Amino acid sequence: MKIVLLTLGKTSQKNIKEEILIYIKRLSHYTDFELLEIPSLKSSTKLNQSELKKSEGQMIMKSFNNSDYVVLLDENGKSYSSIDFSKKIEKFRLNSFKRVVFVVGGAFGFSDELYSYCNEKLSLSSMTFSHQMVRLFFIEQLYRAFTIINNEKYHHQ
Numbered sequence: 001m002k003i004v005l006l007t008l009g010k011t012s013q014k015n016i017k018e019e020i021l022i023y024i025k026r027l028s029h030y031t032d033f034e035l036l037e038i039p040s041l042k043s044s045t046k047l048n049q050s051e052l053k054k055s056e057g058q059m060i061m062k063s064f065n066n067s068d069y070v071v072l073l074d075e076n077g078k079s080y081s082s083i084d085f086s087k088k089i090e091k092f093r094l095n096s097f098k099r100v101v102f103v104v105g106g107a108f109g110f111s112d113e114l115y116s117y118c119n120e121k122l123s124l125s126s127m128t129f130s131h132q133m134v135r136l137f138f139i140e141q142l143y144r145a146f147t148i149i150n151n152e153k154y155h156h157q
Contacts, residue, residue, distance in 0.1 A: 001093050002032040003142065006063055007104040007135060008056060009040035016132050023139040030146035035135070038063060040106065049108045057111030060103060069097045070118045073104050073138065075128070077121030082155055085141060086148035104134050 011017045020035065027033045038059055041047070047055060064070060069092065071077075080088060092100050102122070105114070115121075124137055147154035 001097055002034065002099045004034045004036050004099060004101040005104070005135065005138060005142075006036045006038065006060060006101055007131065008038060008060070008106050009131070010037050011132055011135055013132050016136050019136050020139055023136070023143045026143050027139070027146065030143075030150070033139075033142070035139070036063060053106065053108050053111040054113070056106045057114040060105075060114060061117060064101060064117075065099060067098050069095075069100045071100065071102045072110055072114065072118045072121045073102055073124060073134065074110065074121040075123055075126065077123040079123045079126070082141060082144050083148060086145035089142070089145045090149050102138065104131055104138075107131070 011020060024033060024035060041052060041055060041059075103110075103114075103118075110118075124134065124141070129137065144155050
């Protein structure tokens, strides 16, 4: 199973980028992982919020394969503890998905089309984080999930 974290725009903050790379390297021991950064629309565009979400949604959907299992990282999604998230990841592996794609949307969220297309929504927190931080938090939680699955000493109860 390949796990993809699809984001709009690049990680620009150097310290966050360095931490992300550390966790991606750690993840490579457990799974095939890819951080897929697609270009964001320029802030100078004359699109309103609805048009911007629609355009971003179309760009995101072009990155999907027909067989992908798509999970939107969304504030209204289901919340999991780290233990429960590890069980979710294990269930994905047992279901033999070729690719599970987790998506971080733009500043204004996802288009209606993307909400209709996705398989589920996941919330990392009821708090709001910067898009830069969400990348790091998600990748760390993914690494934590694999250490839990493998009964390794990373997560403490």
